[in-house]
Amino acid sequence: xxxxxxxxxxxxxxxxxxxxxxxxxxxxxxxxxxxxxxxxxxxxxxxxxxxxxxxxxxxxxxxxxxxxxxxxxxxxxxxxxxxxxxxxxxxxxxxxxxxxxxxxxxxxxxxxxxxxxxxxxxxxxxxxxxxxxxxxxxxxxxxxxxxxxxxxxxxxxxxxxxxxxxxxxxxxxxxxxxxxxxxxxxxxxxxxxxxxxxxxxxxxxxxxxxxxxxxx
Numbered sequence: 058x059x060x061x062x063x064x065x066x067x068x069x070x071x072x073x074x075x076x077x078x079x080x081x082x083x084x085x086x087x088x089x090x091x092x093x094x095x096x097x098x099x100x101x102x103x104x105x106x107x108x109x110x111x112x113x114x115x116x117x118x119x120x121x122x123x124x125x126x127x128x129x130x131x132x133x134x135x136x137x138x139x140x141x142x143x144x145x146x147x148x149x150x151x152x153x154x155x156x157x158x159x160x161x162x163x164x165x166x167x168x169x170x171x172x173x174x175x176x177x178x179x180x181x182x183x184x185x186x187x188x189x190x191x192x193x194x195x196x197x198x199x200x201x202x203x204x205x206x207x208x209x210x211x212x213x214x215x216x217x218x219x220x221x222x223x224x225x226x227x228x229x230x231x232x233x234x235x236x237x238x239x240x241x242x243x244x245x246x247x248x249x250x251x252x253x254x255x256x257x258x259x260x261x262x263x264x265x266x267x268x269x270x271x272x273x
Contacts, residue, residue, distance in 0.1 A: 059134030060143075066131075067124040067147040071154025071171055074161055075116040076101040079109055089161075097166030099201050103259075114170050117155065121174030124151030141179070142230040148175025149234050156245060167245040169205045172238055176212055179231060182223045183215035199260040202249035209242035 076096045080086045084105045089096050091104040098117055102110020125148035129140060136143055155171040157163040176184045187208040194204035213235035216224060243250070252258040 060136045060138070060146075062133045063128055063131070063136065063143065063147055064150045067128050067150040068154040069159075070124055070128070071120050071151030072158030072160050072165065073116075073120060074158055074165065075120075076109075076113045076166070077161070079113055079116075080105060084109060089164075095166055096161060096164075098170050099167075117166070117170035118174030118177070120155065121148055121151050121171040121176070122178050123174075124148050125175040125178040138230075139228065141228045144179050145175075145228065145230045145234050148172075148179060149238060151175060152238065152241075156241075167205070167242065168238075169209065169242060172209070172242065176235070176238075180212065180216050180224060180235070182219060183212045183235075186215050187211040195261075196266050199262055200253065200258055201261070202246050202258060203253060206243055206246050206250070209239045213239050 074096050076088050076098060080088045080101060086105060088094075088100050088104050092100045093103070094100070098110055098114035101113040125144045128147045129143045138146065152168045152172045152175060154165075156165045156168045158165040173184060173188070176187075190211050191204035191208035194207055195201060198204075213232065216232055216235050249258060
C-alpha cells in the first residue's frame with residue numbers, strides 16, 4: 058500500500074504544468090492557445106521566448122529528478138521493491154503525470170524534460186551520452202523533436218550495453234522502463250515524426266552551426 062502513496066505523490070509532482078504556471082504569472086499567456094498548443098518547454102520557448110522556455114525546461118526536468126531522487130527517501134513505509142527500482146518507478150510515474158496531468162484534464166506535455174531529469178538521477182552516464190546526441194542533432198538539423206526522439210532511444214541501449222563500471226546500478230526495471238519510456242516518447246512525438254517525414258517540421262535555423270559557418 059505504501060508503494061501507491063509514493064507513486065501518487067510522484068504523479069502529482071510530475072503533473073505540475075510549469076509552462077502554464079509561468080506563462081500566466083509572468084507573460085499572462087496560456088501556451089495551450091498558441092503555437093503547437095502543447096503545455097511543455099518547447100512550445101513555451103516558441104511562444105514566449107527563451108526567458109520562459111529555459112526555466113520551464115529546467116523545472117520540468119527537476120520534477121523528474123525530484124521524483125526519482127527525493128520521493129523514494131520519504132518515510133512512507135516499506136515497499137515490495139528495492140530502492141533503485143522504487144526510484145525508477147517514481148520517475149516514470151512523474152513522466153506519466155507530466156503527459157497526463159490531472160490538473161489539465163490529462164492533456165499535458167510530451168515528457169522529454171521530465172524523463173531526462175528522472176534518468177539523470179538513475180542513469181547519469183547514459184543520459185549524458187543521450188544529451189550529447191540531442192545537442193548534436195539540434196545543432197545539425199535544428200529540430201528539437203528529432204534530437205528528443207534519438208536521445209530517448211540512446212538511453213536504453215546505453216543502459217544495456219555500457220560496462221558496469223560506467224553504469225553500476227542496472228536493475229531490470231531500469232532496462233525495461235528505459236525501453237518503454239523511449240517507445241512512449243516516440244509515441245508522444247508521432248505528429249512530429251509525420252512532419253519530419255513530410256519535410257514540414259519546424260526548424261530552428263539559428264541553432265544550426267553549419268549554416269553560420271557557410272554564411273561567413
